[in-house]
Amino acid sequence: MRQSPNDLTPGGQQRRAAIIDAAAQLFNEHGYHQTSTAMIAERVGCAKATVYHYFRQKPEILFEIHDQWIEELSAHVADTSDDVPLSEFLRQVFRDILQLMETKSDHVRVFFEYYRELPDELRAVATSKRDHYERVIESRIRTGVDTGALRPQHPRIAAFALFGMCNWSYQWYRPGHELSDREIADELFEIYFAGVRAESPASP
Incomplete structure (x- = not known):
């Protein structure tokens, strides 16, 4: 650039x-x-x-559209203390992603639709940043499994399930409709957490 x-x-x-x-x-x-x-x-x-x-050139703009989005998400999780209960951490992940669907809807849709149009070098950088963000979430889920806060499960699959629920919403979520981004995020979180939490959590 x-x-x-x-x-x-x-x-x-x-x-x-x-x-x-x-x-x-x-x-x-x-x-x-x-x-x-x-x-x-x-x-x-x-x-x-x-x-x-x-x-x-135009691909550099496409890269920046992604970079701003993933940097904002990464900054949010980096600023979250390890002392925050896992349930609240995961709820905030849902809220962060849905908030970007509200405030940067064009950016989010463009990234998912045209990610593969990035030249190899830029796509490698974008993929690395996205993978780092995903690993942070996966690590917190793994800790939850290890401590008994979450039921026994594969942490990576549980993380991908979270991202699948959040990211697919770009297909149907439109700002300004009946429910706010925060309300939708909380609804999705409750559905997700009901499936991954332990029946009798050892910790919050």
Whole structure:
């Protein structure tokens, strides 16, 4: 990528963010391959050269759409103390993901639909970051199994079940409908936790 966001002025950071948001909207509306750099520039209200000032090519924008999303999720779990009860930790994972469905719905849908369009090098970085986030969740689930808070089960499968419930919701969740993202997250969590928790948990 041409410039790190940290090297930009506040105005430059805002313009770069606007380009990413516009691209996410257009990729979602028209498709990744059907969206040109000129269309992104028009949506932002800038010259095409301005887009190229921040991103050398379109795949870099697609990567940033994913990177912002996974970095935000990773930061949330990294900031959660190990002292937080497992049930509350897992509930918050559901809430974090569903909140992004609410606030960055275009970004989330674009990532799942067009992840494979990333060049190999960028896809490897994106996969590494996503795998790290998943391992953090899996580790907490493994601890829950080991301590008896969760029933005996394969931690990775339990983690994938969690992500399957959360991530598939991008297909049907739409902001502003009857239930809020938090209400949906809590409903999904209750269904999930009823299946993985121990009948008589040894710890909360």
